[in-house]
Amino acid sequence: MKTDTSSGPKVASPPPHSDSSWRQVLAVLLEYNLVVIFLVIFVALAFCVRYFFTVQNMLGLALSVSQIGMVACTMMFCLASRDFDLSVGSIVAFAGVLSAMVINVTDNLWAGVAAALLCGAMIGFVNGVIIAYLRINALITTLATMEMVRGLAFIASHGQAVGVSNADFIYFAGSSFLGISMPIWMTLACFIVFGFLLNSTVYGRNTLAIGGNPEAARLAGIHVERMRVVIFLVQGIIAGLAGVILASRITSGQPNSAQGFELNVISACVLGGVSLKGGSAAISGVIVGVFILGTAENVMNLLNIDAFYQYLVRGAILLAAVVVDQQRTRGE
């Protein structure tokens, strides 16, 4: 049988204890440095900015990022598998318009929700099939569907906001539980579900494997194409759900809503350390990324900073985060 190897595993002996524990602390800090940096800033803001750390403001902040947070979960999967999706903003708008129209016709909330989810699923499916099976670049494919779906939203609504008077619909996003409103609960649920999917299921680990090395994943017996379709499909469904919630919050389906939404979602993911090269992602990072975006906007509002400057600050934060991240991982 196997001959014994006299030279056994040759790994250098561990360094002295004090040294190693210090190194470990440092490594942990670096690993979670985004979380740490965010917490430091958050505490500083709580002391410095009036009204920031109040229950009301915190809930408002959470509500303002709830749709971005939901879709960031699925965008994380998309980026982790080395793909890209620009169409989510248009799906949010179209799903909102569609649900409003269906509710106006049927007077039934759930028919509207179903229509929104179904249309999101269909668009996601089409994206996935074109990207996975026809092997068209994801950026181009979703750029095209982004335009087309936005067009559909305008066509369906004749360019007008579709108002809804159905009480259930307004109650859908307006209701709250334990003082926390529905959209926030939904977003929390998404964080938990997708965090679990990523870390503890074959679906999640396969996503990371595909992003890490698609060819190796295929030869290891992963159905790469089918996985990619599912990733886009789920992304479409969640974007559809975000669309209904947004429409419910503003009590109408608006074809020009969620402009630039996709870029905010991708920013949140990248802020959260999701690699655009695929293969690495963490839900904790995405949550922090979403909250960095939300906090920045919230604080600027509290400080009465002109909305035009907010674009500048958001871009600067994104750039700073990726530069820091690049420096951190360069040695690898």
Added chain:
Amino acid sequence: MPASLQLNEISKRFPGVRALDRVTFSAEPGSVHALIGENGAGKSTLLKILGGIYQSDSGSLIVDGTERQFVSAASSIAAGIAIIHQELHYVPNLTIAENLLLGHLPNHYGYFRRRDAIRTADGHLRRMGVELNPRAKLKTLSIAERQMVEICKALIREAQIIALDEPTSSLSHHETEILFRLVKDLRRQGKILIYVSHRLDEIFELCDACTVLRDGHTVATHGTLAGISRAQLVEEMVGRKIDDIYNYRPRSLGSARLEVTGVIGKQVTRPATFSVRTGEVVGFFGLVGSGRSELMHLIFGAAQTRSGSVKIDGQPIRIGHPIDAIRRGIAFCPEDRKESGIIPIRSVSENINLTARQRAGLRGFFIDFSREFSVADRFIQRLGIKTPNRRQKIRFLSGGNQQKVILARWLNLTDVRVVIMDEPTRGIDVGAKHEIYNLIFELAERGCAVIVVSSELPELIGIADRMLVMRDGAITAEIARQDFSEHHVLSLALPDEQAA
């Protein structure tokens, strides 16, 4: 101006591993100095320090009597050092001339002077004695020719010290000869050449001196190779005696396990028909481009079959995707580990469990991590995978250990019947090779039908029960073990004009 090179007491550590521990190495002008050692011995790290890609923790680097600290690749290049890496860096869509002169293209206020570039490049190529058309795009060249271009680039920069890292690992016999001629020319011109290779035959043919590394230490330095035996070098590299690294063990063979009939693909142009019995190790020999790798992809469902059929244990099967093949008990270790074997940024444990987890647990959805971890730990121990722990990202492992992880991925399945290994020992050191051969025999003894594709003839002669030779997209010969001889097999595999 002849240069001299001296590395004194170089140490380098990475998190958890001491890659180099006071390594000393020196080389003389006008000589070829071999640097050998098992994978993970520190050869690549040493070259990277020389090339300015890594910085040493301690020790000194002396070029031409002056101590140098290379802070970047550029500073090493400026000091006249050129490293020809295993993976070549070039722009595939540009011509040879453009690749050679990249960074200082001849121009007139920004306007590219194509004719000047081609004339200059042609001059350089001629001076090197390489017959290549400077107008040809890099992507149209063979790997050997691309290597020539890379070496030529080093010479244009007037490099005095040229290190070649495993240059022949993907070259054919004929291409290797061309490379050797070039290396000998450079020696005559008084350059310092550092030659890293696993192939001891090449070391004896080409090199004047030799330094052996093991586990980050300098084990031996031979000023001359005269009077030094192959066995001695192997022993120094491995740190133990390996009498026969193949350790061939005859087995009793059963019925036909895998039957391939008339399979045709893009490169396999003539119908391929063969079978492998239970417990049998069949070697596939052929030059690069002979269709041997594609044939394996066809059987595994990783490439589209144009016609033909595959049977396992007499049962005809339809294979359209690797998943189908895996379900039928076919395992496949691909040729290019980095490109298509490992998921580099994931852990050893994940790489081991990648395939098994697709069917384990609740219909392949939830993961049983405690089971996966114990499986990973078991294989790390059983196969002697050198890694700090199962959480280590696989890309930090040496080639041999990566290959063991991929093997573990398949051994992890319970019902493997056919194992296809494409170049299982490429770029792997002698000690790890020995262990992989043992695993191959172990698989065969368990009743697997094993196919080994290799371009190292001695390896196939050492381990195969039977050999099939491929040439120009067809299986051209079948040779039984008692008729194995290097000359015979080579003459069957080489295209006619090259036949010995």
